[in-house]
Amino acid sequence: xxxxxxxxxxxxxxxxxxxxxxxxxxxxxxxxxxxxxxxxxxxxxxxxxxxxxxxxxxxxxxxxxxxxxxxxxxxxxxxxxxxxxxxxxxxxxxxxxxxxxxxxxxxxxxxxxxxxxxxxxxxxxxxxxxxxxxxxxxxxxxxxxxxxxxxxxxxxxxxxxxxxxxxxxxxxxxxxxxxxxxxxxxxxxxxxxxxxxxxxxxxxxxxxxxxxxxxxxxxxxxxxxxxxxxxxxxx
Numbered sequence: 001x002x003x004x005x006x007x008x009x010x011x012x013x014x015x016x017x018x019x020x021x022x023x024x025x026x027x028x029x030x031x032x033x034x035x036x037x038x039x040x041x042x043x044x045x046x047x048x049x050x051x052x053x054x055x056x057x058x059x060x061x062x063x064x065x066x067x068x069x070x071x072x073x074x075x076x077x078x079x080x081x082x083x084x085x086x087x088x089x090x091x092x093x094x095x096x097x098x099x100x101x102x103x104x105x106x107x108x109x110x111x112x113x114x115x116x117x118x119x120x121x122x123x124x125x126x127x128x129x130x131x132x133x134x135x136x137x138x139x140x141x142x143x144x145x146x147x148x149x150x151x152x153x154x155x156x157x158x159x160x161x162x163x164x165x166x167x168x169x170x171x172x173x174x175x176x177x178x179x180x181x182x183x184x185x186x187x188x189x190x191x192x193x194x195x196x197x198x199x200x201x202x203x204x205x206x207x208x209x210x211x212x213x214x215x216x217x218x219x220x221x222x223x224x225x226x227x228x229x230x231x232x233x234x235x
Contacts, residue, residue, distance in 0.1 A: 014057060016053060092159050092169070093159045093160065095160065098156045098160060101153075101156050102153050102156060102157070105149050105153050106149075106153070108149070109145070109150075112142065112145055112146075113142060113146060116134055116138060116142060117132060118132065119132065119133045120132065120133065121133040121193060121196065123195045123196055124197075132193060133192060133193060134192060134193070135191050135193060135194070137189055137191035141182065141185070141186060141189075141191070144178075144182055148175060148179065148182065151171070151174070151178070152172075154171070155168050155172050156168070158171060164229075165229045166226055166230045169222065169225055169229055170226050172222050173219060173222045173223055173226060176218045176219045177215075177219060179211075179215045180212060180215035180216060180219065183208055183215060184212055186208060187205065187208040187212070190204075190205070
């Protein structure tokens, strides 16, 4: 937004406020009392309008000034910074990408390992009753999730080593295959609270099916990425 445009907007609003103020003066001192008009009431209303417009001018001026400062001083550096972050996240060998993925993976592993029995879900909507989401049958899947998380961390860390990128990329394919099998197994066992309403069970089943489909798509995408690395030397 250009500074001239901001000035034009403020001047236009100021002109309107001035016009209303002049209207109040005219009503007060020019219109004769013989006209029988409620001058005091009209002037009071106009003054209220002028006051509201003055407040609006102040608020709009502040907003437009902020937009001007952002557009002229901050927008380009901010967009350049975002582009830099995007490049980092798209680069498989980026230290910051690997560090972020490692932290996120460790976080969900810790939550799942220590608190999976305490994850609640509402089983009765009208009473708000909460019960554990998982049954003890889910215990068998916990170490598999831990191994999967550890494998994902190792696969990402391999990108930092002076190895061919196809090696960690192939490891990622293996992790996606493990995820696919794991989600299918969970769907077959369905280790969720049996007191869940039918819609809740249907929703969880749908989420698992979506996870299976997502894993299939992920496998294809990572296989294609691995082939490109092998053939062209880059992803």
